[in-house]
Amino acid sequence: MSSGTTELAWFKSSYSGSQGDSCVEVAITEQAVHVRDSKDVTRPAFTVGREGWAPFVRFASGY
Structure with missing residues (x-):
């Protein structure tokens, strides 16, 4: 984990x-x-x- 990820604003779906x-x-x-x-x-x-997020979600969801 990179330093600083604990201070992020985490949310659930x-x-x-x-x-x-x-x-x-x-x-x-x-x-x-x-x-x-x-x-x-x-x-x-x-x-x-951020530029890789949409392709990742498409891959993970099977679309």
């Missing part, structure tokens, strides 16, 4: 259930989009440049 399990959290900055496991926020975050 509105599709996440009220139990909060099996979710990912996302934080968006001017330079990148950060993704982490909401169950273990101490683990390293996955970071992708």
Whole structure:
């Protein structure tokens, strides 16, 4: 995890259930989009440049 990712404004998808399990959290900055496991926020975050976010989401969703 790069230093500073703990200070980011993390949020969960509105599709996440009220139990909060099996979710990912996302934080968006001017330079990148950060993704982490909401169950273990101490683990390293996955970071992708903003220009790579849309292709990543298309790939991950199967479209």
